[in-house]
Amino acid sequence: MMRRALIVAATAALAGCAHSGASLGKVHPGPPTIIATTQLLGPNGELRGTATLTQLTAATQVRARVEGLAPGTYAIHLHSTGKCEGPKFASAGGHFNPTMTHHGKDNPMGPHLGDLPNIVVGQGGTGSIDFTVAGLALIGGAAPLLDADGAAVIVHAGPDDYKTDPSGNSGDRIACGALAAR
Ligand SMILES: [Cu+2]
Structure with a gap:
């Protein structure tokens, strides 16, 4: 089944420039911002949310939102x-x-470096996390997430107990979004 995937965008981080209020001639873009985003799809291709990963300095911010789920607590990794x-x-x-x-x-x-906090879904069927993973790089370094075979964001059927190896006793995988370098 086809899965919507991967966008890794490199854009100049003008917003991050401390001197962006200075004259145009003094604007100096920082290093490119590396972002990967994906749709989270269920077993039949149904949209279950989105995830956006942004590489920071020696860390990666993971923002994910889910929808169309029964109220409850769900592991995401x-x-x-x-x-x-x-x-x-x-x-x-x-x-x-x-x-x-x-x-x-x-x-x-x-x-695990791929561990994330649970998503709590309320009555509206939606939930989200915004979590920064220290030491995680999308691209570059000794162990980038987006290596040759990419990576995936997975939502599980149940909560992560944060201690049971290998996946927190979190049950079946109910949604998946692929991430890849390009
Ligand atoms: Cu998992």
């Missing part, structure tokens, strides 16, 4: 392979884990 083949999305592989640790922030041997 960065998985290692940018391939979303339904209905189970096993193709996305395990959690992004270049440091070979165990899963979960509450696990003494954790967490």
Whole structure:
């Protein structure tokens, strides 16, 4: 099944310039901003949300929003392979884990670099997270998320307990969005 994927955009970070109020001649764009965005789709291609990852200095900000879900708490993670083949999305592989640790922030041997906080979905069927992953790079460095086989954002059927290896006892994979370098 085709999956909408990947946009990695590089744009000049003019907004980040501390002197943008100065005369035009003094505007000096910073390094390019690296952004990856994807749609999160369910097993039948139904839209379940979006995710946008923005590379910061020695960190990556992950913003994700889900929709059309029953109220509840859902795990969401960065998985290692940018391939979303339904209905189970096993193709996305395990959690992004270049440091070979165990899963979960509450696990003494954790967490995975791909671990994220749960999304809480309210009565309207929507929920979101905005979380910065320290030490995660989309591109560049020793272990970029967007390596040759990309990566995926996965939403699970249940909450992450933040400690059970390898995936927080979070159940089936119910939505997937592929991310890839281009
Ligand atoms: Cu997961």
